[in-house]
Amino acid sequence: MIQPPVPDAAEKAEAASAGLVIQTLAKAHRGFSMYLPNNPLHEKFFEEFCRRTEEHLEEFGALRLDLTHDSMLCGGETIYTNAELRDNLAFRLYADGIRALRLESGIEPVELRTLVEILGSPATADDEDDIVTRLWSSDLPHLTYVLAEVLPESTAAPLGADLTGSRADHEAALRRYTAELAGAPPAPLLPPPSYQVFSLSEEEVATLQGLLAGDERRTPLEDMISILEAVIAAEQETAVLEEFLEIVARLCGDLMITGRIDQAVDLLSMLSRTATRPGLPAGHAAKIGDARRRVVTADVLAGLSKQLARGDGIERDVLRALVAELGSSAVEPFCRILGDLPGKETRKVLIEALVAAGRGSPALFLPFLLDRRWYLVRNTIYILRRIAGPESAQAAMRCAGHKDPRVRKEVILYFDETGDPAGESVMIGFLGDEVQSLRVAAVRNLARRGSKAAAERLLALTASPGFAGRERLERESVWEALGALAPDRVFPTLKEMLLKRRWFGQVQEFDDTACACAGLKRIGTPEAIAVLRKAAAGKRGEPRELVEKALRTLARGPGRDDRAGSEAGGEPDRG
């Protein structure tokens, strides 16, 4: 077995010194990532690195490092390694293709600082901004490196004389040509144009700089999109056009999966613009439309869902724009995503986007009313409420019996906001709901509707044995509704409830006063006001405050204390 050469003392000393340099480099690297630039440790570590490097270069002329995937070597000796690859400096350099690094004597602190900063920059997956490119574009004259990609052994065959013809043929050609020239006197050589012809005028320089600046302002993606738009609009070969559209649709999906939704939106916008270009060849618009519809596949949906669930880095405007670009074809897939989203903010944005995308197509949402997830059903009803249509009212009605009260509440809000006539029977149905808040909401809705059918039901309710046992809030709402729906029939009862004198039972008096005030306030006739004034004079304490408050409300005019007003409007939260 061949033994590796044993390093001599000088080599050992060089390796030991190099090891110390790399230790300080690692420390400076950590310092840059852990501390702000104004932290003394940030600079302290860096200065140590500079000092140690300078000492090494003074003694050994250069710092020569070979790299393996996890180690740095100097003269064949390992001087640095780190089992944790994420923090391993050698790995960062190696992964980008650097196989050897050399720091030359004369290196300036600014070069060392750039090196530390580049090592600390986040790793990127693309070709654009890796360590090699950053080192290369930073112009570090005293830092050189050897790359795996351009090592001599990885090159193509070297250039050689085989690329030219044989020497004999060449010499013969020279003789032939010279002989031919000897027979033909040279034509007078045209004087070459003055260099002034080729020097640029100030105007040309300005034009060129404008062109350069214009190019720099444009993003590469904008350029790519301009090209694709031109190609897709003009392509005459059906197969090529379809292939282009297929690729663009796939790319849109890939961009969504990888979180580059803004770029996907740009591509989709390009397709939209192209589809509406005047003079487009026949059939193009339809093919483009098909491609747009193929963008969101099951895989894309899953990937996008993950992206949105993470909620990081996706701007709301971009999400909104994406759904808008996909239009009604976004409804089905994005409703699915809506069911999986944990983040309330993202959900809100998506709901609003779906409202915009689904306007005019409520039927697309209806399948999601049957979903087993109550929150998706509720969000769907919310969306339908914003884009209401006849078919959506029927669908919402079917959800009135949903087992989850939060869905049933959304149904009430639906009919509250849309005012759909079908809502009356739904609301009457809710009067028997097991949840008090829903019963109250239904009562208020029926009051606003002026529902005569509801009046009879509510009167019967007040006469029922259990009514007195219900909470005051509910009873108040019923009396208030009856004040609106059947004022003449409930006035005597309300009057009696308010004026009846009780020597004991203060709680009962407060409850009755509150309910009567609610009803009389709603009736609002002079007779009702007179009753309230009389009660105000005869009551004390909290009951009196209630009556005076009712009178103040009436004095301000109708509708100023309308608790029965709409409660709709907010975005539902799945809770």
Place this chain on the structure above:
Amino acid sequence: MAERIDERLIVLGKRFLRAFFVLYKTAGNYASGHPALAQPLAELAAVVREFEHRREEALLAFHDDNLYVGEHRLKPDAAGFDAFFTMLRSFKHCRIGSVTFTGQAGAPALEAWFVMLREIDASSEQDPCGALLARMATAGLAGIEVERPRERAAGPAAGVNEDAKERAKGIYAQTMGVISDVMDHVKLGKALRLKRAKRVVQSMIDQLLAAETNLLGLTNLRCYDEYTYNHSVNVGILSIAIGQRVGIGKNGLVDLGMAAVFHDIGKSCIPISILNKPGSFDEQEWTVIRRHPVLGVKELLKLKGVDALTARIMQGSFEHHLNLDGSGYPRVEYPRGASLSGRIVAIADCYDALTSARVYRRTADTPDATLRYILEKSGTIYDPILAKLFVNALGVYPVGTLCQLSSGELGVVMRSNPDPEQWERPQVKVIATPDGDAVDGAEIDLSDPDVGRSIARTLDARRHGIDVARYFL
């Protein structure tokens, strides 16, 4: 990120050169003491102060036909074209190696020095630099140091040049290799990885920024078929050479280089039987050939996806046959018009294609004739400003031009004269005696009066099967 070292020096260096040039010009137009000199003097003094503030030397040097600020070679770009070449010419003519200003040099000393320089420049002194130094000593100018040019070291310099040449050949070969790999991937429908290509283009840029002659010389390796990808490499080199003169930054040059080397990526979708068909194409075949810009876009989109680099390459592919006046192909409505990269690649592509005898185009034009064609078509097919810059990059007798000298010898242009006023006097390698005997002659500088030769006519190398590329290998 800390400010890049070169960036700040380059910006200051360019400002220094501009201030130097403006004062030089003004001193030539106005007598000493004229108020018109005040502003240029103040600007130069401010630049010198800025150098001192940064602890750098305000040193403008001439060496190896290049101008340097400190140790950094200045690269001519469109905005500083006149300043660059005027001062290059003046330093060369006066045989000045370098001039350094310090803060000690007040306005009177600077003014006096520039007046001296103008006078020496206009004179026919045998030793202009010596004369300038003598006048400076007499006048006792403080804060200004002039040095004679550094002598070119004979042996080691040749070694360095050989190394640079070998490096250039390595880069050229590697670029052909990566293009071949990428094209194979496209043919097989495999996902594209462009990292290695990007690295090679970065090396190409480094080489062009350091010494572009070697790589420009290799563009004389022309392809006869579509397997070798010489054309793509050549278009890459020529495009970067133009882009450098436009003033595009290093990262922008990478994008441009990538767009250029992969401009024909769509040809990987065209049957090789058509591409390598001997003789001319019929109309149907041309129709197929003309699909390659669009097919390139499709393949890039399919195999690479959406990212900034792909978008830049796509521009090269899609736009390199779009003409400035809207003609060309593909025939599309493209209101944005060809990008800067697309316009540059179009010129480089045309030049290399017309100077190559490719399979479907057996005859090649001479480099100078091709340049004339590009200039004729500038404003309609090609961007006129970029066409001018292209000539600036290649000179009126581009590297690789076969010529007959006034002595009857045959020669190949090895290096353009960096002084635009001496473009017709490039460096030429003598390859045959007046009798037609092949020789491995020396490289001669036709601008050197002692050489006593000039270009009598340019020749069509391909007509007799003379391959000038051998002189660059």
